[in-house]
Amino acid sequence: MEKGLVESAAVDALVERYEQDVGPLRGAQAVARAWTDSAFRARLLEDGMPAVRELGFGDRMDGHVARLVVKENTDTVHNVVVCTLCSCYPWAVLGLPPAWYKSPAYRSRAVREPRRLLAELGLDLPLEVEVRVWDSSAEVRYMVLPQRPPESDDLDQDELAAIVTRDSMIGVERL
């Protein structure tokens, strides 16, 4: 700051922005749209960043990221995201990472014993469900497209977005 590189007011303004409007809402809206619009779902799974930009989030994409890859959960495949080397995270769609995602416990265990870890977090997956762990330590960021929960047929897109949790898009929760 003394060198004039950064003004303290600008720092405070950015902190405020993070606290107020950067969160998992954009990811939740993308998920809800994918559940209700199969063409959008296909585009989202093909290449995440352009699809998410369709929702009007283009101004806040993370410049250091080469691609946003969205992985779809099914009855037989469960995806979960980690970054073992630091704490890479899809900021553009999920906001800042939660503390547990950055913790040594999560970073060390998610690649070695994901089933046990997920079970401890309340998600018991039968052995016939393949677990795919995405160690996103480089220029690609990952988000999980959770399965649409049963008995959600009568919800509209906004109501659906409201039930999509951050943790389901990281892959430590099923809806």
Place this chain on the structure above:
Amino acid sequence: MNGIHDMGGMHGFGPVDRRPDEALFPEAWQGRVCALAGYAMSAGLANIDAFRHAIERMPPDRYLADGYYGRWLYALETLARERLADGLQPESPEDGASVVREVDVEPLFSVGDAVCTWNRHPEGHTRLPGYARNRRGVVAGVHPACVYPDTNADGRGESPQHLYTVAFDDAELWGEEAEGGTTVYIDLFEPYLETIR
């Protein structure tokens, strides 16, 4: 480098402490460090790879004790000390700059190729985690070529490289202790990979 940051597979950290409704920045200084880091790098203090490497160079006990934004603060202080000691000599500003680069050569590998990771232990920055060295996997994705963090982190230039997602069977990574029915996918740059003949 084989540092404390390379946590994949380590034992001893206990259960994951997931708390609902935690504050984004439990202490005000953490938010300021987060924002300051973004501005400092935009202003050319360092590139993202040098920033990550500065964190990795922390003494291991401090790495564990200081927490996430504490590490960021340490990296900012380290880089400021190193880069500004003799007057400001910033790198070119990279505000929102993409890391994707055009390269003249075609990717060596395609989806489905069997590959083995190299068994190297560089002192500098690398994106090949220790648990995946000298391991066999299958190319599952080919991404746009990107700035090579290994050289970009310490001033040796961008030397862009092709980037792949490689799938590893958990038994290949963890042997008899593998849980089974799990695949670990890691994004790896082309120099880390060799063809299995």
